[in-house]
Amino acid sequence: MGTSVWRALERASPGPIGLAVWIAVTVPAPLLFFDATHRWEEDQRVSTALWWSLAALPALAGTVAARWTRRTGRQRSGSGLLVAVAVATLLSAAFLAVSMAVYRWVIPLAGTVDWWGVAVLGIALAAGGAAIGYPIGLGRTRRGRLSDRHGYLIGAAVAILGVLLAPVTIRLGAEGSTASFDPTAYGGVGPYADSAGEPGTLSLPASGRYAIFAVGFAPEDPDCRVTGAGLTGRSAELVAIPPGNYGGDAASYAWVASFDVPEPGTYALSCSASDPQASYTVGELPPIRGAVGGLIHWPSATIWLLGAVPGLLIVADAVRRRNRTAARGGGKRVHG
Structure with a gap:
């Protein structure tokens, strides 16, 4: 691949904001929603958590396909559609693979799931979402880029939210990943x-x-x-x-x-x-299964920093874009 293709891949990726949204929808949201809508003695199944990732895949793939098509400037054609769908599906499959790894080794909730079946269904959903995103990318709608100031504000807000949600997510994950357990009292x-x-x-x-x-x-x-x-x-x-x-x-x-x-x-x-x-x-x-059994013992400051990472990445991206603009001799930023 040439430099232009790698640059297009970078621009087509959901970016740090998209990454933060994906993390929020696929990890804290399933745990918090289940805890708020079910009785405390009910165990969350891993299949119900993965449904959140599957439901989010078409939106992710559609966004990637639209951004890829817009950045590469492809015209309406069969090859353009195939390339956009392929790029979006592969990138979305990578995001799904990370989510599956989280629920298999980090937060292994109760129950079993057909992992290969989830992967096949996820790829199909991603391809469908990418096919919808392709014609959106062909549109001539002008899209404004977030200003650096907005990037800083969004990043700070996401970092604060991550700090608040990280301990709750780990606690709920540890509870959901505990095998059937009734404390035996020794006094x-x-x-x-x-x-x-x-x-x-x-x-x-x-x-x-x-x-x-x-x-x-x-x-x-x-x-x-x-x-x-x-x-x-x-x-x-x-x-x-x-x-x-x-x-x-x-x-x-x-x-x-x-x-x-x-x-x-x-x-x-x-x-x-x-x-x-x-x-x-x-x-x-x-008997807590998975890596979450160790995370509950990490220092609170480390957990807070872990939760703040998505927001810090958004801030870092805003700084990178500002420096790139300055290196090019400045430029007129579009706010909004």
């Missing part, structure tokens, strides 16, 4: 598990790592300490993004902290929280 502290204001007794059957669960609406940032079998007030490690909705009709639990013990035996647990009536119980670690 606890608080009115629900033991006497209020007094250390709770733990009977742990083996050495290793255990989870501390907040019962009901107990604060998710307790200062919990474990004593016994050679441990002198060992502090439990807080979970940065505590997944919840575990348990049953009697009570719900959120995994808020973890600790290790060197051997089985009897231990004492004390937890200090903003609510003196809060209860905490100890059980096995939730």
